[in-house]
Amino acid sequence: MRRKAMLAVFVIAAGLTVFFITRAIFFAVFWMDPERGLHPVEPWMTPRYIGRTYDLPRADLQEILHLTPGETPRVPLEKLAQQRGIPVEDLIAEIEALIAARASK
Amino acid sequence: MTDTLLLLVSDYGLLVISLATLLSCFALPMPSSLMMMAGGAFAAAGDLVLWQVCLGAFAGAVLGDQGGYLLARYRGGERLWAWLRRRPASARLLTQAEALLARRGGWAVYLTRWLFSPLGPYVNLIAGATRMPWRRFLLADLAGEATWVAVYVTLGYVFGTQIEELSDTLGNVIGALTAGMVTLLLGRALWAQRRATR
Incomplete structure (x- = not known):
């Protein structure tokens, strides 16, 4: 029973790892995109x-x-x-x- | 959401940064790394003073960690831990965790300050509940938080214009590292169990 629980957590953790890697790549690609131009001016800026x-x-x-x-x-x-x-x-x-x-x- | 928080940093400065790092030590969802980067970016522009940003973030983080540790150690955490350890269902796992913390506790505390930061608040509680020597906890904590603050404030200072993009990317990298580390540790434990039962 305990082994089953550990296996379940293992699978969830592995899934989360893949999820975060995908997101990290997505944001990095978006960030590096030269077409995107300059970050817009925003209300919080001084x-x-x-x-x-x-x-x-x-x-x-x-x-x-x-x-x-x-x-x-x-x-x-x-x-x-x-x-x-x-x-x-x-x-x-x-x-x-x-x-x-x-x-x- | 992010914009509101950045607005708070430009409005109230250091106080908000300290408060964010303090609250993040209690596992409250605070984008403290983004706020430290904003502090660094404002320092680069001349709106805040660099050493004050570092000191403010550092003080908040260390206070929060020590608070978590002391709470767990002197306000019932110890008794809860002893009770959990007597229960057969959790005894072995907790004894293992305690042994691991006794052997590698300094490193666990240091690395969960910045590299595996989502685990930091829980490591504070476990360290307090298992009575990890306070001096060792404090030293590892000071070193770890100094690394955390230095990394993020420097990134904000250097990447000033792109802190939001940087924060989105880096937040997920930290998430992947933490989840990956948990996966590896669990995989190792499962593997050892399988070999033991054969």
Whole structure:
């Protein structure tokens, strides 16, 4: 009886191993896909993080976000949008336009 | 879900990272590795300070592990273990587990901190319940959590822009390693049993 239980757990563990390997390969392939392009800008990102990730000049970004030249607060986009009473999608669209404009240069 | 958690990291910083590593030590489903990577990525961008991210994650993880160990050791875990060991159904398996932990306990604790991390919370409880010497548990725990924090914060620092993709891939690699290790150990035990009964 105990051997049966052990065998059952063994089969489940082996199945889980295959399951996780498949998933790991799937995510790795998805990640490496060159067609996928850049990761989109998301509401949790902070001004500095965006600047570094998409290689944007600080001044341009500060202009979009209505920040003064000395300001790079650790505040996510979502909050910056809330403070100005605009939807966060608007900020994201403006930033993505800036990224696209710089990429086409 | 992931985005909400990342929003928490950018909003509250270190506190969230410490809390995530602490709670993950009690087997609560916390994406603590993703949050450590986010901490590393924010440190690279200049929003957080690298050593503070490391220290915060490390402190949370060690506190959580020690909590699990001490709870099992002084709050009834020991008695539960003794009772289970007297029951014929579980006695042999538990005696074996205890012997294994006595021989290789340091390594078991070290490796379940980072490489086989899903097993970490349970190893804490077993170590406490079987009265593994506290100093040995603490040393292996410190070394293991330091490895865990160093690996993930460094990955976040380096791969800043791709932490979500990296976390999806790596989480499954860790899952495969853990399930694979359990499969191997069980396979070995089954094989030994078969030879013994012949």
